[in-house]
Amino acid sequence: xxGFQLGVLIFLLIxxxxxxxxxxxxxxxxxxxxxxxxxxxxxxLTGIANRAACEEKIAEVGKKLESYSSxxxxxxxxxxxxxxxxxxxxxxxxxxxxxxxxILKTVGFEDSVLYRTGGDEFVMLVFNQSEKDIRExxxxxxxxxxxxxxxxxxxxxxxxxxxRFRFExxxxxxxxxxxxxxxxxxxxxxxxxxxxKKQ
Numbered sequence: 001x002x003g004f005q006l007g008v009l010i011f012l013l014i015x016x017x018x019x020x021x022x023x024x025x026x027x028x029x030x031x032x033x034x035x036x037x038x039x040x041x042x043x044x045l046t047g048i049a050n051r052a053a054c055e056e057k058i059a060e061v062g063k064k065l066e067s068y069s070s071x072x073x074x075x076x077x078x079x080x081x082x083x084x085x086x087x088x089x090x091x092x093x094x095x096x097x098x099x100x101x102x103i104l105k106t107v108g109f110e111d112s113v114l115y116r117t118g119g120d121e122f123v124m125l126v127f128n129q130s131e132k133d134i135r136e137x138x139x140x141x142x143x144x145x146x147x148x149x150x151x152x153x154x155x156x157x158x159x160x161x162x163x164r165f166r167f168e169x170x171x172x173x174x175x176x177x178x179x180x181x182x183x184x185x186x187x188x189x190x191x192x193x194x195x196x197k198k199q
Contacts, residue, residue, distance in 0.1 A: 046101035071165035078120035
């Protein structure tokens with residue numbers, strides 16, 4: 001009887017060790033998956049979400065439009081980045097890109113996600129905010145940009161375009177993104193016509 005009980009105890013201990021090991025392996029795989037996913041959806045230079053993350057979010061939002069009271073898209077683009085890269089080097093250009101990301105973060109909407117979608121291009125999707133909230137966010141952006149330029153020798157200029165999703169007209173997130181992009185390029189053109197070196 002004692003031998004049988006000892007055998008059962010050893011069996012249970014082996015099973016416990018096996019279960020603990022399996023759980024640890026599962027947890028390790030879970031951690032690795034999350035690390036790799038974070039790396040896949042994060043822009044290395046700025047630390048914000050990247051284009052892949054933006055495309056996934058656009059697809060997700062398009063499937064549940066009824067969940068939002070408003071959807072805004074802000075497109076931003078660094079002006080004159082090529083000139084900076086050509087004259088001061090890519091390290092200086094990288095500093096402008098990182099500076100632009102930090103400035104765009106200061107817009108500070110309660111429900112928004114910022115993405116770097118290209119070399120000098122950024123997209124921000126903003127949810128459940130009023131037009132007044134957007135204006136106030138743009139004012140914070142302008143203040144942060146002015147403050148940045150007061151502290152740095154290499155000046156930063158950013159074109160801005162913003163538009164709202166039109167729920168009543170069969171709109172799509174892709175169309176919204178295109179309209180905001182057009183408005184951003186109009187802002188860039190106005191700056192160029194005013195005498196800037198916008199690229």
